[in-house]
Amino acid sequence: MxxxxxxxxxxxxxxxxxxxxxxxxxxxxxxxxxxxxxxxxxxxxxxxxxxxxxxxxxxxxxxxxxxxxxxxxxxxxxxxxxxxxxxxxxxxxxxxxxxxxxxxxxDARRVSGEGFTGWLRGPADAPGTVVVVPGLNSAKEEFLDLASALLARGLAVFAMDGPGQGVLAATTTFVPDYERVVGRVIDTLGVARIGLVGLSLGGYFAARAAALEPRVAAVATVSGPFRLDWEELPPPVRDIMTQRAGGAAAAHEFARHVDLAALAPRIVAPLLVVEGEQDAIPGVANGERLARLAPHGSYLSVPHGDHLLGNARPDWLPHLSDHLTHTLTGTPA
Structure with missing residues (x-):
């Protein structure tokens, strides 16, 4: 290209x-x-x-x-x-x-632990805390508008880099069991329950964590894959995954794990799935199935939205922020 x-x-x-x-x-x-x-x-x-x-x-x-x-x-x-x-x-x-x-x-503070680092922002007595999970080649510095929307609603926000992401990409590689990373984040933050929002591949990480970590009380995904087929992925995506996973064999094995069919029914927290109908990445525009299989799933599809819906922020960002706020606090945003 x-x-x-x-x-x-x-x-x-x-x-x-x-x-x-x-x-x-x-x-x-x-x-x-x-x-x-x-x-x-x-x-x-x-x-x-x-x-x-x-x-x-x-x-x-x-x-x-x-x-x-x-x-x-x-x-x-x-x-x-x-x-x-x-x-x-x-x-x-x-x-x-x-x-x-x-x-x-x-008052913002740097919080780091095994396999993660990031910044905790917002009031110390916030009624809820949302962890923002980045994706394949995104990082905590990318989704500042999302963090601002959540902070404006009175929530605390932890924008993080996990294994193979952001500043940690130089020294770590992707892990399939991201729920363990989320568990360590919750332990370190010292909160009883959290919300998760995952973007792109981070949507898979967030959904997986919500299925396997019982302290996740609310979750939202944006352009997240339900499952991936290595052979269908465009070469640039394969190249990035190969780099972030630590080699071609590791990337192929990692992609094989990206499948929420068995995990979706275990997501008991209220789940909002957001995707754009113009998303061109194979395996990503299939969020309706995730929302349907999750016991408390809802689905928002934006007809003109592309990957990460950067061309459609007003069509989903307020709704997603309200979903997390209402679910975590029990009050309208």
Whole structure:
């Protein structure tokens, strides 16, 4: 795939993550090859770091924090294309995100444990806590609008990277038993019950965890696969999975485990399944079956939505946020 086609394919994902659409066009229009993607996005992120430093020196800490959040977005997006310095970009995204929260939300705290790391945000006495689970090549820095929507409803949010994800991708690989990771997160956070929202492959992780971890009290999935067939996956997806799983054989075996047929009936928590009918990834646009098999499943299909529905945020984000809030608190959002 050339740079133009790749940029077009990532358009709604990038703008859904919160980067300015006009700046995205300017950056991607200047790419002569896909190999320029990572360096150009890193360069853009560094520009925001400089703006943050300038704002800090001028006595404008809030502007500095906002620039740092934008830098984190660009650094994360730098990892989407094949790039030898992707671990560096992920580390820079992680660092910028942490610096931003230190400025903008002094009560936010870094929480890490075996196989996970992330930031816990929101009031200490929040009536519920939602864990945001990323997917194949996403990370905690990508879904800031989702976190903001949940925080605005009074919930606490733990945005995490798990094994093979985000800043941990350089040192760990995917695990099939993600429910164990979620269990350790719950133990470390010290909460009695949580909500989960999983995006893309994170939808599978969240649904699996909801089936096998009884402390999950609410769950939602966005563009999550019900099952995957290795032979049907597009080559770019196979390549990413091979990298994140630690080799071709491990990736093939991991994909074989992605099947919710037996687990869906065990999801007793209220479940909302969101998917876009224009999602082009094989195995993902089959959420209706997951919702139907789960005892308390509901299904929201957006006709014009693509993968991760970055082109349809108003059609699902408020509804999903309300679902988690109402389920965790028992009150309207």
């Amino acid at each position: 050339n740079a133009t086609d790749f940029a077009a394919a990532q358009w709604t994902r990038a703008t859904g993550a919160g980067v300015d659409p006009h700046e995205y066009r300017r950056v991607t229009d200047s790419l002569s090859s896909l190999g320029d993607w990572g360096p150009s996005f890193l360069h853009t992120g560094h520009g925001y770091l400089q703006r943050a430093e300038n704002a800090e020196n001028a006595g404008s800490p809030r502007s500095a924090g906002e620039y740092l959040l934008m830098a984190a977005r660009w650094f994360h997006l730098a990892t989407l294309a094949p790039y030898t310095e992707a671990p560096r970009a992920a580390a820079e995204a992680d660092h910028a995100f942490g610096r931003a929260l230190t400025v903008l939300e002094p």
